[in-house]
Amino acid sequence: MVDVRLLHADELKTAVRLSDETFRTSSQASMAQAFPHVFSSSLGQSYGAFADGRLVSFVGLVPSVVHIGRARLNVYSIGSVCTHPDYRGKGIAGLILRRILAHIDEAEASLLLVSGYGPLYERIDCFRFGTITRFMIGSDSASEIVRNVSADAEVHLRELGPTDWFKVTELARKREVRFEQSVWDIATLMQAEANASCMNLRHRVLIAEEEGRVKAFAVVAVPADEGAATPALAIEWAGEPRLIALALAHAVKRYRLGRLDVPVLWHEAELAQALAPAEHCAEQNLGTVRIVHPERLIQQLRPYLQEKHQRLGAGLEVQALPNGRAELRLDGEQVILDAQAFVSLLFDPASHTNHLQGLLSVLKELFPIPFPYAGGLNYV
Numbered sequence: 587m588v589d590v591r592l593l594h595a596d597e598l599k600t601a602v603r604l605s606d607e608t609f610r611t612s613s614q615a616s617m618a619q620a621f622p623h624v625f626s627s628s629l630g631q632s633y634g635a636f637a638d639g640r641l642v643s644f645v646g647l648v649p650s651v652v653h654i655g656r657a658r659l660n661v662y663s664i665g666s667v668c669t670h671p672d673y674r675g676k677g678i679a680g681l682i683l684r685r686i687l688a689h690i691d692e693a694e695a696s697l698l699l700v701s702g703y704g705p706l707y708e709r710i711d712c713f714r715f716g717t718i719t720r721f722m723i724g725s726d727s728a729s730e731i732v733r734n735v736s737a738d739a740e741v742h743l744r745e746l747g748p749t750d751w752f753k754v755t756e757l758a759r760k761r762e763v764r765f766e767q768s769v770w771d772i773a774t775l776m777q778a779e780a781n782a783s784c785m786n787l788r789h790r791v792l793i794a795e796e797e798g799r800v801k802a803f804a805v806v807a808v809p810a811d812e813g814a815a816t817p818a819l820a821i822e823w824a825g826e827p828r829l830i831a832l833a834l835a836h837a838v839k840r841y842r843l844g845r846l847d848v849p850v851l852w853h854e855a856e857l858a859q860a861l862a863p864a865e866h867c868a869e870q871n872l873g874t875v876r877i878v879h880p881e882r883l884i885q886q887l888r889p890y891l892q893e894k895h896q897r898l899g900a901g902l903e904v905q906a907l908p909n910g911r912a913e914l915r916l917d918g919e920q921v922i923l924d925a926q927a928f929v930s931l932l933f934d935p936a937s938h939t940n941h942l943q944g945l946l947s948v949l950k951e952l953f954p955i956p957f958p959y960a961g962g963l964n965y966v
Contacts, residue, residue, distance in 0.1 A: 588678055589636040590685045593644075595627035601634060601644045601666075608668035613786065617666055620783040621966060622774065623648045624666050631662075633686055635669075635678045643669040643678040647686055648966045649693070651766040654955055657890035658766075659883070662690045663699040663966035667706075683710055687878070696883035698876040699960055707874055711910045711925040715933040716871035716957055721848040721864040722817075728838040728846075730863035735828045735835075739797045743836045746776075746791035746803070753800040754793075757824040763853065763956045764824075765964040775963035781821060782807030789821065792837055794829040802829035804837065805963065812842045820848040822962040823857075831860035852935050853956035872961035875929060880904045880912040883932075887955065895951045902952065919945040933957060 605617040624646030635643040646666035652659040755769045787807035794802040802825025808818040823830045884904045891899030903915045910925030
């Protein structure tokens with residue numbers, strides 16, 4: 587008999603041990619340090635399965651709010667999904683996921699983000715989503731980016747200082763598409779190094795000042811040893827796109843990086859243009875997404891949709907159907923989409939071609955919606 591339930595505060599240390607044994611080597615920080623909200627006794631959201639009197643499987647669950655224009659989406663993320671070797675292959679993680687789906691629906695979430703892939707998540711209708719361009723900045727392209735980016739005044743690039751927190755938080759808050767982050771959130775997540783720690787990288791935060799004002803920042807994950815061959819990764823940024831580009835190019839020189847990978851989302855057109863000298867390729871957002879409740883998602887999105895097109899955004903109706911399908915109705919027309927097609931309509935620019943007809947053609951006025959990079963500071 588397996589008992590699936592929320593973990594009590596005094597059981598979290600056992601969950602940390604199971605997670606560390608599964609995902610960490612001796613050279614890596616504990617999962618509790620990298621993912622403090624997964625093992626948070628104050629949030630109390632993560633689930634475990636108990637058999638023979640001990641924790642045998644664990645799934646971390648973290649709530650967050652995503653801003654898209656004036657819309658606020660209630661979002662959950664899962665990670666640190668692990669099962670003790672003696673209990674693998676028995677479907678226990680699947681039992682936990684089914685319990686979690688009921689939990690996040692009751693909590694009125696609209697989306698579930700999953701850092702993983704594979705059949706376990708496909709069975710609960712988690713799909714790849716979105717579009718990014720991965721720019722790979724080397725020494726030569728970094729120099730070209732610096733030459734191409736115009737500056738109205740002298741730009742000073744430096745590392746984050748102890749008096750920068752309000753300025754950095756304000757820049758982050760001004761992004762139209764973002765995870766909700768307080769001063770404390772940003773400081774905690776920069777220190778946690780969630781995604782970076784999985785690749786044995788360390789955070790560095792660069793500040794771009796112009797005319798004495800902080801106008802951009804960039805969090806980059808770099809190898810602990812300068813000059814190491816491991817590619818570095820840009821984690822998160824905010825501010826003026828041209829100054830973000832300068833900060834990223836500066837990071838390549840400052841930390842002697844062989845390469846800095848920058849995942850730029852499709853709606854970040856100005857930043858993509860500034861980084862154009864670097865090699866690049868098309869990818870999708872990190873991980874997978876599940877639409878928890880189609881009607882709720884559209885209701886939470888509606889302020890953004892009405893910003894984009896008042897009449898269409900106000901008139902669109904969505905109804906959930908069996909087997910993950912959704913019916914969309916607008917202006918007397920309707921279309922039924924399966925779960926994957928609905929995710930694609932919402933998030934994937936590539937699906938919005940000139941070949942769409944009827945209602946789907948009209949919906950190009952509303953979709954796709956922009957979404958933050960799932961591998962940023964809020965990565966779970």
